[in-house]
Amino acid sequence: MSLLPRFPRILFSRFPLPTSGMIIGAFFLLLLLPGSLWAENPSGNELVGEDGLISMTITAVQGPSVSYVGSMESMARKIEQASGGRIKVEISNRGRSGSEAETLKAQIKGRLEGGFTSATVLANSLPGYRLLTLPYLFNDYSQVSHFIESPIDQSLRQTAQDKQLIVLGYASYGFYGLLDFGSEERRNPTPTNSHGAGSGTSTSPSANFDSFPENRLPGVEAFKKMAVRVPLDNWITSLHKAFGMRTLVIPVEEAGVAMESGWLEGVVGTPEVLARSVLSKRAKFFYHTRHLHGWSVFTVSRRWFDKLPDDLQKILSRVVSEETRQMIDKAAAKEKKILTEWSNNWPQVLDTDRESFVAALTPLAKKAAWQVEKSLGDPWKIRKLWKHRAYPPSPEENTLPASSSR
Numbered sequence: 001m002s003l004l005p006r007f008p009r010i011l012f013s014r015f016p017l018p019t020s021g022m023i024i025g026a027f028f029l030l031l032l033l034p035g036s037l038w039a040e041n042p043s044g045n046e047l048v049g050e051d052g053l054i055s056m057t058i059t060a061v062q063g064p065s066v067s068y069v070g071s072m073e074s075m076a077r078k079i080e081q082a083s084g085g086r087i088k089v090e091i092s093n094r095g096r097s098g099s100e101a102e103t104l105k106a107q108i109k110g111r112l113e114g115g116f117t118s119a120t121v122l123a124n125s126l127p128g129y130r131l132l133t134l135p136y137l138f139n140d141y142s143q144v145s146h147f148i149e150s151p152i153d154q155s156l157r158q159t160a161q162d163k164q165l166i167v168l169g170y171a172s173y174g175f176y177g178l179l180d181f182g183s184e185e186r187r188n189p190t191p192t193n194s195h196g197a198g199s200g201t202s203t204s205p206s207a208n209f210d211s212f213p214e215n216r217l218p219g220v221e222a223f224k225k226m227a228v229r230v231p232l233d234n235w236i237t238s239l240h241k242a243f244g245m246r247t248l249v250i251p252v253e254e255a256g257v258a259m260e261s262g263w264l265e266g267v268v269g270t271p272e273v274l275a276r277s278v279l280s281k282r283a284k285f286f287y288h289t290r291h292l293h294g295w296s297v298f299t300v301s302r303r304w305f306d307k308l309p310d311d312l313q314k315i316l317s318r319v320v321s322e323e324t325r326q327m328i329d330k331a332a333a334k335e336k337k338i339l340t341e342w343s344n345n346w347p348q349v350l351d352t353d354r355e356s357f358v359a360a361l362t363p364l365a366k367k368a369a370w371q372v373e374k375s376l377g378d379p380w381k382i383r384k385l386w387k388h389r390a391y392p393p394s395p396e397e398n399t400l401p402a403s404s405s406r
Contacts, residue, residue: 068116
């Protein structure tokens with residue numbers, strides 16, 4: 001006899017059908033279970049933790065002595081207040097969360113919420129941001145402020161979203177220059193005023209030049225073969241090699257010994273960064289070349305940002321934009337204060353022949369500007385803008401252009 005007719009009876013004898021009581025019990029269990037979950041996470045948003053808050057960690061590699069990092073505490077508290085306490089912000093500075101390259105990668109992967117990254121590091125992942133590192137493109141803080149939220153900035157921010165990053169603001173750590181430990185017998189320069197254009201006689205800081213013609217500022221040729229410490233960045237290194245300098249990448253803690261031994265003659269950096277080092281007290285001169293502006297870009301992970309409720313996205317964007325603009329104002333004020341203190345005491349603040357420095361960097365700058373144009377995909381006249389800014393521009397040309405055909 002066939003077993004087929006018996007199969008349903010065998011199946012249900014071993015696995016009986018649920019009774020009405022079992023069905024009703026399961027129904028109430030399903031009602032209660034989501035209720036317990038909603039009690040822990042009333043918003044239903046996956047970003048909300050067990051404490052009912054959305055955690056946000058923001059990072060920086062510098063310490064609070066740098067003005068924009070010191071202002072992160074204020075920004076964090078204002079984010080929390082503006083969000084009605086729904087966002088809880090934790091600050092991780094001094095590189096505790098890793099290098100800038102590491103924290104940027106963590107943001108892209110969605111493992112870190114946000115933080116500051118220098119433009120030189122950001123440009124390695126987002127080629128369009130090489131724009132911010134073009135020498136002499138930004139010559140003062142008014143040009144820095146004018147760039148923010150300009151059409152070019154908006155175009156750059158769009159390229160960041162393609163890499164799972166949202167740019168919410170910019171900070172500054174000042175304009176670059178050169179600390180010089182040089183010997184007195186080789187030079188006797190005339191200092192500038194506290195932080196403006198130089199005047200008077202200046203002499204060369206290089207062993208190859210014992211003196212400089214009267215009423216002429218030292219040009220790039222005066223710095224050739226000068227051994228200088230530069231930040232660990234290929235782009236910054238290439239700029240100073242174009243000046244003819246011998247670039248050295250050595251730990252900060254070893255720079256003093258290198259200086260005393262005589263094989264380190266100078267250190268490249270911004271006044272705000274250099275002032276934190278004892279080397280600034282041992283240097284004789286500071287050449288404020290202003291050939292590069294130190295941008296720090298505040299980004300958040302797009303993977304995280306897109307999961308925020310719409311109102312929190314708007315709140316976060318507004319607060320960060322407002323706070324980072326204030327950070328730039330604070331950086332400008334701090335740089336002015338440092339240069340004034342140096343001019344009144346030590347090291348002496350000196351100017352250089354800007355035109356000769358621009359000429360030395362022109363080939364690199366034009367090539368990089370062309371690459372930025374390609375990266376943006378829009379017909380921005382970056383090379384023309386750079387030429388106007390660097391040589392220098394007339395007032396009517398000293399603006400960021402709107403998108404137009406070449």
